[in-house]
Every structure is written in C-alpha cells, then in structure tokens.
Amino acid sequence: MIDKYNPAEIESATQKYWDERQSFAVSEDPDREKYYCLSMLPYPSGQLHMGHVRNYTIGDVISRYQRMLGKNVLQPMGWDAFGLPAENAAIANRTPPAKWTYENIDYMRTQLKRLGFGYDWNRELSTCSPEYYRWEQWFFNRLFEKNLAYKKMAVVNWDPVEQTVLANEQVENGRGWRSGAIVERREVSQWFIRITDYAEELLNEIDNLEGWPDAVRTMQRNWIGRSEGVEFSFTVEGEEPLEVYTTRPDTIMGITFISVAAEHPLALKAAENNREVAEFIQSCKNIHAAEKELETMEKKGIPLGIKGIHPVSGEEIDIWAANFVLMGYGTGAIMAVPAHDQRDWEFATSHGIEIRPVIRPADGSEHDFNQSSLISKEGITCNSGQFDGLDFNDACNAVAEYLESRGAGRKTINYRLRDWGVSRQRYWGCPIPVIYSDNQKAVPVPDDELPVLLPENVEFSGVQSPIKNDPAFYRTTLPNSDIPAIRETDTFDTFFESSWYFARYCCPGSNNAMLDERANYWLPVDQYVGGIEHAVLHLLYARFFYKLMRDAGLIDSDEPFTNLLCQGMVLKDGSKMSKSKGNTVDPQSMIDKYGADTVRLFMMFASPPEQPLEWNDDAVAGSYRFLKRWWALVHRNSDAVAAARPLSSDPDRIKALVDNDAKTLRRNTHQILAKADRNYQRIHYNTVVAGAMELLNSLDRFDSGKNQDCLVAFRESLVILNKILSPIVPHIAHRLWHVMGEAGDVLDAAWPRVDHQALKSDTVKWVIQVNGKLRSEIELTADCSEQEIRSMAVTDRKIRNFIGDAEIRKIILVPSKLVNIVI
RNA sequence: GCCGGGGUGGCGGAAUUGGUAGACGCGCCAGACUCAAAAUCUGGUUGGGGUAACUCAGUGUCGGUUCGAAUCCGACCCUCGGUACCA
Numbered sequence: 003m004i005d006k007y008n009p010a011e012i013e014s015a016t017q018k019y020w021d022e023r024q025s026f027a028v029s030e031d032p033d034r035e036k037y038y039c040l041s042m043l044p045y046p047s048g049q050l051h052m053g054h055v056r057n058y059t060i061g062d063v064i065s066r067y068q069r070m071l072g073k074n075v076l077q078p079m080g081w082d083a084f085g086l087p088a089e090n091a092a093i094a095n096r097t098p099p100a101k102w103t104y105e106n107i108d109y110m111r112t113q114l115k116r117l118g119f120g121y122d123w124n125r126e127l128s129t130c131s132p133e134y135y136r137w138e139q140w141f142f143n144r145l146f147e148k149n150l151a152y153k154k155m156a157v158v159n160w161d162p163v164e165q166t167v168l169a170n171e172q173v174e175n176g177r178g179w180r181s182g183a184i185v186e187r188r189e190v191s192q193w194f195i196r197i198t199d200y201a202e203e204l205l206n207e208i209d210n211l212e213g214w215p216d217a218v219r220t221m222q223r224n225w226i227g228r229s230e231g232v233e234f235s236f237t238v239e240g241e242e243p244l245e246v247y248t249t250r251p252d253t254i255m256g257i258t259f260i261s262v263a264a265e266h267p268l269a270l271k272a273a274e275n276n277r278e279v280a281e282f283i284q285s286c287k288n289i290h291a292a293e294k295e296l297e298t299m300e301k302k303g304i305p306l307g308i309k310g311i312h313p314v315s316g317e318e319i320d321i322w323a324a325n326f327v328l329m330g331y332g333t334g335a336i337m338a339v340p341a342h343d344q345r346d347w348e349f350a351t352s353h354g355i356e357i358r359p360v361i362r363p364a365d366g367s368e369h370d371f372n373q374s375s376l377i378s379k380e381g382i383t384c385n386s387g388q389f390d391g392l393d394f395n396d397a398c399n400a401v402a403e404y405l406e407s408r409g410a411g412r413k414t415i416n417y418r419l420r421d422w423g424v425s426r427q428r429y430w431g432c433p434i435p436v437i438y439s440d441n442q443k444a445v446p447v448p449d450d451e452l453p454v455l456l457p458e459n460v461e462f463s464g465v466q467s468p469i470k471n472d473p474a475f476y477r478t479t480l481p482n483s484d485i486p487a488i489r490e491t492d493t494f495d496t497f498f499e500s501s502w503y504f505a506r507y508c509c510p511g512s513n514n515a516m517l518d519e520r521a522n523y524w525l526p527v528d529q530y531v532g533g534i535e536h537a538v539l540h541l542l543y544a545r546f547f548y549k550l551m552r553d554a555g556l557i558d559s560d561e562p563f564t565n566l567l568c569q570g571m572v573l574k575d576g577s578k579m580s581k582s583k584g585n586t587v588d589p590q591s592m593i594d595k596y597g598a599d600t601v602r603l604f605m606m607f608a609s610p611p612e613q614p615l616e617w618n619d620d621a622v623a624g625s626y627r628f629l630k631r632w633w634a635l636v637h638r639n640s641d642a643v644a645a646a647r648p649l650s651s652d653p654d655r656i657k658a659l660v661d662n663d664a665k666t667l668r669r670n671t672h673q674i675l676a677k678a679d680r681n682y683q684r685i686h687y688n689t690v691v692a693g694a695m696e697l698l699n700s701l702d703r704f705d706s707g708k709n710q711d712c713l714v715a716f717r718e719s720l721v722i723l724n725k726i727l728s729p730i731v732p733h734i735a736h737r738l739w740h741v742m743g744e745a746g747d748v749l750d751a752a753w754p755r756v757d758h759q760a761l762k763s764d765t766v767k768w769v770i771q772v773n774g775k776l777r778s779e780i781e782l783t784a785d786c787s788e789q790e791i792r793s794m795a796v797t798d799r800k801i802r803n804f805i806g807d808a809e810i811r812k813i814i815l816v817p818s819k820l821v822n823i824v825i
Numbered sequence: 826g827c828c829g830g831g832g833u834g835g836c837g838g839a840a841u842u843g844g845u846a847g848a849c850g851c852g853c854c855a856g857a858c859u860c861a862a863a864a865u866c867u868g869g870u871u872g873g874g875g876u877a878a879c880u881c882a883g884u885g886u887c888g889g890u891u892c893g894a895a896u897c898c899g900a901c902c903c904u905c906g907g908u909a910c911c912a
Contacts, residue, residue: 045912086911158910169910217829221907224828293908297826345826419909426910496912535906537829542909570830571906578905607850608837612830614905616837621851627865628850680841689839692849699849769845774893776845800879814892820844824892 007633009597009733016733017118025749026120028076030523037073038524039065040504040563042532042540043080043129046106047087050113052572052579052605052617053533055589059602059730060569060611060685061531062119066729067682068528069120070753076524078507079114079121081107083130084431084496086169092430092462099430100458103130113590117598118733125510129499130430134506136453137516138498139435143446144554146436150196153444156330156423157291160188166465167427170292180465186287189265192425193434193492197546201226201417204545213565215612218537225538227418232402234411236260236310236319241268244310244321245333247416251405252379252397255386256339256360258350260310261303261324263334269323272306279304279323286325301326301349313410314401315387324349331420340375347375360386364393422543424495429460429467431493438488439480448481454489467491500540501547504530504562517556527563534568534612541566567685570614579617587617599731600626606687606730629734632698632727636720636738639706643717644743650714657759661711663704665760670700671719672760678726679756687730697723717742722754769820770795772804788815795821 020026030036041061044054058079065077081103088099095102107128114121127134145151159168163181167190172179197204205226208219232251235243244260262268264286273280282304289296303324310319326345327336340350341359350357357371361381369376379394389400405411425434433454435447447454457475460468469475469491476489508524509517532540541563548562571578574585592601604625609615636643649655659665674693681689697719706716720742728735728748739748763784768791770778778800782791792813795801801823808825815821 042912047912082912167910170908171911215830221829225908227828291910294826297908299826423909428910495910497909500912533906533912534830535912538907539909540912573905576904610838613838614831618837618851621837624850630865677841688837689849692839695849767845771844771893774844774891779845812892814844816844820893822844822892 005637007630007734009599009629012737013116013118013598013733016736017115019736020118020120020749025747026077026122027124028074028122030520031074032523034074035072036524037065037068037075037529038527039068039075039077039529040507040527040531041077041079042530042536043082043500043503044110045082045085045087046103046110048106048109050110050589052587052589052615055117055601056572056605056611056615057531057533057569058114058117058119059605060567060687061529062602062732063606063687063729064529064531064685065120066732066749067753069749070725070729070751072752075120076125076507077119077121078125078504079119079123080125080127080503080507081110081129082496082500082503083107083128084493084499086171086428086430088430089428089462089465093465096462098458098460098462100130103128103430113593116593117589117602120732125507127503127506127510129432129496129503130456132453132455133513134503135432135456135499137506138432138494138502139447139452139454140449140516141502141551141554142435142494143449143452145195145550146446150199150550152194152196153191154194155189156192156194157187157328158190158192158427159291160186162186164465170290173290173292176288176290176295184288185290187289187291190425190427192423193436194421194423195546197422197543198417198419200546200549201228201419203549204419204542207545207561211561211563211566214563215566215568218534218541218566218568221537222542225419225542229416229418231414231416232398232405232411233414234313234405236313238268238308238310238321241271241308244268244335246335246337247332247414248337249416250339250342250398251401252383252389252392252394253339253342253360254314254337254401255383255389256341256358257312257319257337258340258356258358259338260319260321261327261336261338261349262306262321263327263329264323264325265329266323266327266334268308268321269306272308272323276307279306282323286323289325296326296328299325301345301352303349303353313405313408320355332416341371342375342377344375344377358385360384422495422546424498425492426495427467427470427491428493429456429462429469431496432456432499433469434490434492434494436490437478437480438490439485440487444490445480445487451481456493467493497540497543498547501543502551504544505548505551505557517551521556522558525557526559526561529565529567530563531567531569534570537568567611569611570609572615572617574617576616587619592622596622596626597733599629599734603629603691603731607691608688610686610688628695628698629731631702632723633734633738635698635702636741639716639720640741640743642706642713643720646710646713646717647743649710650717656714656718656757659711659715661709661715663708664711664715667700667704667712667715667719668757668760669763671697671715671722672757675722675726675754676756676761690726691730694723694727697726724748725751725754766818768795770798770801771820771822772801773824774822777801777804791815791821795823 039061041058065075069075083103088103091102092099159173161168161178161181161183163183168178173185176185178185205228208223211219229249231247231249233247235245238244264283269283273283303322306321306323308321310321312319338346340346340357342361359371360383362384363369364380364382383389383392383397389397402413433456435454437445476491478487478489479485480487504527505517505521508521512518544562551557579586604622674697678690678693701719706713724735724739735748765781766784767781778798780794805825810823810825812824
C-alpha cells in the first residue's frame with residue numbers, strides 16, 4: 003500500500019523540521035562565499051496576493067539553488083508598513099492605522115510561513131516601528147548637516163472641500179475621489195533631498211550595472227535625462243532678465259515667442275491690469291499635478307503684452323503664459339521655435355503665431371512647414387544671418403560662443419531629474435525630525451532626542467492627519483531651552499523607508515547605530531527580485547540612498563544591487579488581478595486545496611519570471627497531478643532504490659554501465675540536467691520544470707527491474723530529479739529524499755554535475771534543407787566525414803525528388819546539425 | 826504626449842540567441858478500467874488539401890537583409906508598465 007500524497011501533512015512536518023533546526027538562520031562567515039538574495043518587501047495590505055506569491059517564490063528558488071551551490075545564503079523578509087492605504091482603511095473602519103497594519107502583518111506572516119519560504123525570520127523588520135524609523139530620522143540629520151536636505155515651495159493637489167492634500171491616485175478627472183470637488187494646485191513649503199547633486203554619478207554608474215535588465219537601465223538613463231545645451235536670457239524692460247535653457251541653440255534665430263508658467267512673476271504682473279490674463283491664470287490652478295495630465299491636455303496660452311529682447315537679433319519677442327510650462331521645473335520659461343519643435347508648431351498653428359524656418363534639409367529637399375515642424379539635427383542653418391550655412395554642431399558652438407562673448411548666455415549640462423520631494427502632509431509615516439522657531443527657522447531635533455515618536459493610538463475622525471491637530475504632538479520647545487516651538491507635522495515619503503531596509507536586514511538588533519560592520523559582509527545585494535513597476539522610482543531612490551550612506555561612512559560599496567530581476571504581473575483573463583476588477587484569486591484557497599508546493603510549482607512553470615503570468619485554475623491542477631505522479635513513482639520503487647544506493651553512489655560503477663537502456667536513460671537525464679543548469683542560471687524556471695516533467699515521463703516508462711545497470715541508472719536519475727526540483731517544491735523534495743534513503747537534507751545536498759561522457763552518442767541526426775526549408779532527415783554515425791555527409795544528403799531519395807534537374811549552386815553545412823542545399 | 830516592455834496553435838508557453846517552429850503543460854477528441862461516474866492510464870491534437878505517402882501555408886501588419894528570419898533592420902497597428910504624492 004503506497005502512502006497517498008498528502009501535501010498538508012508533508013508541508014507542516016517539513017516546516018516544523020526546518021523551524022526546529024533554524025535551517026535558514028545565517029550569520030557572517032568570512033570563509034564562505036556569501037549570497038544575499040532580496041525580494042521587495044510587501045506592503046501589508048491585508049492578505050498576500052498572487053503577485054507576492056510569485057515574487058517570493060522566485061526569490062526562494064534562487065536562494066535555495068545558491069545554497070546547493072555551497073554559498074552562505076541570506077534571505078530576509080520585512081514589511082513596508084507606512085503608507086496611504088492604512089489611512090484609507092482607518093477612515094473606512096474607524097481603526098487606528100497602526101492597529102490595522104499590525105494585524106495585517108501578523109496574518110500575512112503566517113501566510114508566508116505556510117508557503118515554506120526560507121527566510122531568516124530573526125531579521126524581520128517593520129518600517130513603522132520606532133526601532134527602524136529612528137535611524138531614518140538620525141540619517142536625515144546627517145543630510146541636514148551637509149545641506150543635502152532643504153526646504154522649498156512645491157505644488158500639491160488640494161481638495162478644497164476636504165481641506166486636505168490628495169495623492170495623484172486620489173484625483174480622478176481633476177476631482178477629489180471622495181469629495182468630487184475640483185482639485186486646486188497649491189504651493190506648499192516642503193522638504194527636498196538633493197538627488198540632483200548625484201545625477202552624474204547615478205547616470206554614469208548605470209554603465210556598470212551589467213546584472214540589470216537593459217530595459218531598466220535605459221529607463222533610468224532617460225529618467226535622469228542628461229542633456230547638453232545653452233542657457234541664455236532675454237532682457238525685459240524694467241524686469242529681471244528672463245532665463246531659458248535649450249538643447250537646440252542652432253534654432254535660436256527661429257524663436258517667434260516665449261512661454262512662461264502661469265505662476266511666473268511676469269504673468270502675475272500682467273494679470274494686475276489685464277482681466278483675461280488673470281482669468282487664464284485662475285483656470286490654470288485646476289490642472290492636476292501629474293505629468294501625464296500635463297502632457298496630454300489641450301495646450302492653452304495667452305499673450306501677456308510683454309516683450310523679451312532677442313539676445314542676437316535684438317528683435318522684440320512676445321511673451322505668453324502657457325498651461326504646459328511649470329514654475330517649479332527649470333526656470334519656468336521656455337523659448338519657442340515652431341519651425342523646429344512639434345509642440346511649438348502645434349501651439350503656433352492654433353494661435354496664429356509666425357513659423358520661421360532656420361534649418362533646411364541637408365539633402366536639398368524641401369520641407370513643407372504648413373504640414374509639420376522639421377526636428378531633424380541633420381540640417382543646415384539658414385535665415386540666421388551670421389550663423390547661416392552651418393551644420394548642427396558648428397551652429398550650436400557658434401551661437402554659444404556669441405552669447406558667451408556678450409555675457410548673455412553659456413553652455414551648460416542639464417538634467418531632467420528633479421530633487422526628491424520627501425514631505426507628505428499625512429499621518430501614517432515617519433515624522434520629519436524638525437522643530438520650527440518663532441521665525442520659521444528649521445532646527446533639527448538633536449540626535450539624543452530621537453526618535454520623534456509617531457503617536458499610534460489616534461482617532462481618525464476625518465481625512466486630516468491627526469498629528470496636525472494634536473498639540474501634544476506639535477507643541478514643543480527649542481533644543482536645550484524652554485522657548486516654545488512647533489514640531490514639523492509632515493512625514494516622510496514612504497520611498498524613504500524602502501530605500502535602505504535591505505541594509506538594515508544585515509544588522510539585526512543594532513541599537514546604537516544605523517548600520518554596523520556586518521553590513522559590509524552582506525552588501526551589496528547579489529540578487530534583487532521585484533516588480534517592473536519599480537524600474538525607476540524605488541530603484542533610483544535606493545541607489546541614491548546607498549551613495550548617501552556610503553558618503554556618510556556607513557558602507558563601502560557604490561551600488562546596492564548587483565543583479566536585478568523584474569518579474570511580470572499576475573493576470574487573470576488578460577488583465578492585472580485587482581480587487582476593483584473582481585478577478586482576484588486568493589492564494590490561500592489554492593494553498594488549502596493543493597498545498598504550497600503545487601502553488602509554487604505552477605507559479606514557476608506557467609511563464610518565465612520576467613513575463614506576465616496568466617492564472618489558470620485547470621493548469622494548477624496539472625501541477626498537482628505531476629507531484630502526485632512523482633510521489634507515486636518514488637514510493638513504488640523506494641525499497642529497490644534505497645538498496646541500490648551503495649552501488650550507484652560509486653562513480654566508477656555508474657561509468658561502467660553496459661546495458662543500452664541504462665545508457666540511454668543516463669544520456670537523457672544528463673541532457674536534461676545540462677539544460678536545467680543553464681536555465682537555473684538564466685532564471686528560466688518554466689523550462690526547468692518542463693525538463694523535470696520530461697524526465698519523470700521517461701522514468702515512468704523505464705523498466706528499472708530489467709537488470710542491475712538499469713536500477714543504478716534509475717536511482718541516479720531519481721536523485722538528480724529530486725535535486726533539480728527541490729528549490730521549487732522544497733517540501734515534497736525533502737520528504738522523498740528521505741523515502742529514497744538518502745542521507746542528510748536535500749536542502750544542503752550538493753548541486754549535481756553533468757557527466758559529459760554520458761552525453762555522447764554514436765550517431766548524429768542530420769536535417770537536410772533545400773533552400774532553407776526542411777525536406778528530409780538522415781541518421782549517420784558520429785565519425786562520418788564532411789564529404790560523406792554531403793554526398794549522403796544529395797543522394798537522399800526525397801532530396802533527389804525535390805532537386806530534380808535543378809543545378810546545385812551551393813551546399814552549406816552546420817556541424818552536427820544540418821545541411822542546406824541551395825538550388 | 827514621453828520613456829520602456831510584449832504580440833508564436835483553442836489556452837499558458839518552448840525554440841541551445843540566425844539553423845528542424847509549436848518542447849512541456851492545460852483544454853479538447855478517441856480508447857482502456859468501471860454497472861456508471863470521478864480518479865488513473867494509453868494514443869491523437871497549428872491550419873488547408875489528401876485514404877495515405879506526402880504537400881501547401883504559417884510566429885501582430887507591410888517591406889528589407891540572408892543560403893536560411895519568431896530571432897537582425899525599417900515603417901506601422903494593438904497591448905501592458907512607468908510618468909516624480911499608489912506601493
């Protein structure tokens with residue numbers, strides 16, 4: 003009687019076994035190669051979703067594989083616990099965000115444990131705990147000291163009904179998602195971190211991130227957006243010079259208007275005695291702050307009746323206020339050349355502004371400026387007076403030199419990247435450790451008074467942050483005095499917490515320092531796994547923060563993540579699983595029904611990690627079937643296999659096999675192992691699983707009782723199958739390892755080696771093509787000469803039929819693979 | 826709008842990175858077992874034509890490079906992610 007496959011029993015017993023032995027607790031060991039595998043920590047939203055299960059299974063498979071390669075593997079887990087959803091839940095349920103968050107963490111931790119992930123739970127952290135965020139406050143003080151943190155005015159979405167700031171996500175069609183009120187842009191004083199000081203290094207080091215996907219590297223390069231150009235100014239009568247930046251100084255003679263932001267001082271001045279301008283400025287207050295909205299909305303503008311003097315021609319140019327120019331970015335003013343910029347062209351066309359071509363195509367062709375602008379840099383300047391007849395580079399240099407010699411401008415390097423705004427007008431976040439004196443001067447909270455504790459037991463009566471109305475929180479005194487002062491009530495952007503948690507995992511229990519020397523043992527992270535949606539923001543902030551920590555002397559290396567894997571989303575019926583679409587599948591119900599191993603196996607099998615994964619209930623059942631078949635096969639043969647162990651552990655005995663069936667099985671097994679090796683390294687687990695299924699299919703058909711050779715080969719193959727599968731389905735692999743009578747735990751078994759002798763075959767199958775199309779196949783002995791192969795190919799019956807009377811022009815031969823006859 | 830992915834049978838996907846398109850699995854069809862069903866096992870399964878041997882077409886669309894293209898190049902279409910306050 004064979005035991006039935008019972009995943010619930012196997013998985014709980016195996017997890018208990020690992021727990022008792024603390025199998026995944028690790029410490030620094032200078033004698034072993036370390037491997038730090040990190041998965042992006044979850045936001046504790048309530049329960050795990052399929053995206054988490056996928057993310058963490060990939061990380062766990064990598065960790066277990068690296069462990070079998072003999073490395074000292076760290077795999078930690080924690081909670082990105084501050085954030086907006088806790089406040090929304092608090093308002094909906096009248097529960098304090100802290101209580102809601104902690105309960106979610108407790109539940110989700112049990113779910114992670116049920117999935118059998120090999121985490122070192124001794125290192126678990128929650129970013130909302132004071133033991134964590136106090137170091138963030140301490141580090142902010144270091145940034146403040148270096149003038150890397152500063153305050154400036156910046157735009158927020160203001161809901162005039164709720165009297166609160168809204169996130170971009172909370173604005174729908176320009177209205178607040180709860181109140182329905184039209185959202186206004188407001189300028190608020192906020193804290194910024196000078197990421198632009200590090201723009202050059204962040205850009206240059208992308209070249210060294212060879213373990214990152216090219217797509218992410220490209221996106222980060224484009225996000226940082228280095229450009230070379232010229233900065234110059236227009237003189238404006240009775241005003242400060244109006245400064246602009248351009249990457250196309252070669253088109254400077256084609257400027258026909260200038261645009262400034264609606265909040266620009268020139269616009270505000272014009273509005274004082276022009277009602278239309280004032281109304282236009284008022285209408286711009288309702289623009290949603292998101293870039294997508296800004297770039298896709300209808301472009302509007304109004305002339306201010308103010309002129310700027312062109313620095314070369316001396317011509318008077320009209321200055322407009324425009325809704326697509328932002329005060330906070332760059333100088334708040336841009337020059338416009340409709341002939342050579344498509345957005346300017348469209349604006350000029352719809353507002354009747356002159357289009358003045360100053361570049362003509364280098365090939366002498368005519369461009370129709372009534373149809374579109376000419377953006378190409380491959381042209382020659384014209385209508386540009388002294389700058390006529392130059393190509394792009396010469397024109398740019400000539401213009402820059404001219405402006406520079408007259409003190410009107412200069413060459414500069416510009417970045418698209420803007421400083422990191424870290425202030426949030428929200429409650430559930432890390433308090434920014436600053437105190438304001440009477441005159442609004444910001445003073446950091448002294449290190450020895452940290453942490454500034456966020457009160458957790460709060461009443462969420464409305465949408466307003468409770469600490470903004472809580473005198474017990476915000477009333478304080480200046481450091482070392484009894485002079486009354488006011489605390490900052492803004493909290494940090496939650497990207498602040500997620501920018502350094504991976505370093506803190508290395509130093510559990512460090513109560514006297516943000517990081518200690520253990521960080522330099524584990525860091526940088528060898529493999530980071532997370533969603534592609536983090537390609538720019540989180541991953542760029544984390545790189546930046548790492549460099550800040552390096553420059554504060556906390557760590558030695560320059561980049562935090564050596565290798566990066568961005569996994570695709572989990573889809574159901576073609577779209578992302580989400581509560582609002584009602585197409586979620588609860589991982590818990592699947593685990594209850596089939597067990598963790600089946601869910602893990604399906605997740606790895608259904609698609610390659612970087613691609614989206616289509617969820618399919620039936621296919622999950624197929625993964626379960628596979629595990630049942632494996633279970634049954636091992637149990638049917640357990641006694642014979644265990645008895646064969648002493649024999650087939652002997653490498654000489656294995657190499658001395660003479661039975662042809664045994665030799666064929668070995669060749670097959672080692673081919674699959676070679677492929678599994680490659681695919682483990684490439685992290686293509688779907689094809690690893692496919693190989694394991696092929697192997698099981700051939701083992702199921704194999705007659706292991708035929709003779710001793712067959713039994714020896716059979717046992718070897720079962721052992722290899724178990725090792726290949728164990729990172730993916732660790733519970734059943736653990737149990738079957740012992741059922742086969744193997745010693746120790748498969749968790750720590752050495753990764754199997756491909757026997758290249760076993761791969762050799764006596765014959766080679768050749769594909770014969772005519773003009774690149776498959777027409778026949780022949781099997782020849784491996785020692786055939788090239789000449790023999792050619793003549794066999796040409797005289798093949800099917801091939802002769804195909805060629806007929808046609809002349810053979812060429813024969814191409816790809817070694818051990820194919821012959822292509824060109825006729 | 827801008828930046829970056831993706832598009833292969835009924836479905837998820839494979840193809841050693843320019844060399845046999847469709848591995849493996851799901852689904853479906855047929856058969857075995859069963860009074861029957863479930864479970865399990867065996868075989869088949871890109872489409873068209875043909876009893877068959879075989880043959881033609883075929884990797885989003887159109888064009889190109891090559892002895893040979895899912896793979897490289899150009900243009901386009903659809904779709905997904907990001908777009909600085911969702912995380």
